[in-house]
Amino acid sequence: MKIIDLLKDDKDKINQTATLLQESFEAWSTFELAINEVIESLEDNKISRVLINDExxxxxxxxxxxxxxxxxxxxxxxxxxxxxxxNGFGKMLVEDLEKQVEQRGGVTILxxxxxxxxxxxxxxxxxxxxLPSFIKNFYSKDHxxxxxxxxxxxxxxIIPDANGIGKPDILMAKQVQ
Structure with a gap:
């Protein structure tokens, strides 16, 4: 396994990434939506990294x-x-992103x-x-x-009702060291 930059000219990996996104999230319900998201990630001032297996x-x-x-x-x-x-692959990608952000002079990941x-x-x-009490007493099942x-x-x-009534978005951050 290795983590590499997703490159604009690597159409195969772009398509694989879009397929992965579409299969995993309701928000990208079509391949067209997913491919557009992947292509947008390749713009300047963005980081786009993929974890690939030996094949x-x-x-x-x-x-x-x-x-x-x-x-x-x-x-x-x-x-x-x-x-x-x-299996630890998400952790690997987040730690890699932290390094990428730090190399670019960033101090916080949101x-x-x-x-x-x-x-x-x-x-x-x-x-x-x-709201402060809800944050203080936060608990989660398998989120x-x-x-x-x-x-x-x-x-x-917290952004209350971000995804409809009773469906919040939870904002998180970490300082990069």
């Missing part, structure tokens, strides 16, 4: 987008092929992790009633937030 097959992808004059980078997206999940499937105590709640917390990310905010 050159894409099994994971991570992207980063520069914000705040390069001080902050948004992690978007992170995806691992289903058969390879829960991400949003939607709760569209009632996997946290934030779902189906009026978060406006006492990606748990993965990011293990890697040192902390919750820095």
């Amino acid at each position: 050159g097959v894409v099994i994971g992808w991570i992207g980063g987008q520069s914000q705040y004059n390069g001080n902050v980078w948004e992690l978007h997206p992170l995806v691992i092929k289903k058969a390879y999940r829960r 991400l949003g992790s939607d709760d569209e499937h009632n996997q946290t105590n934030l779902s189906n709640q009026n978060l406006y009633s006492d 990606p937030v748990n993965f990011y917390m293990k890697l040192g990310f902390v919750i820095i905010g």
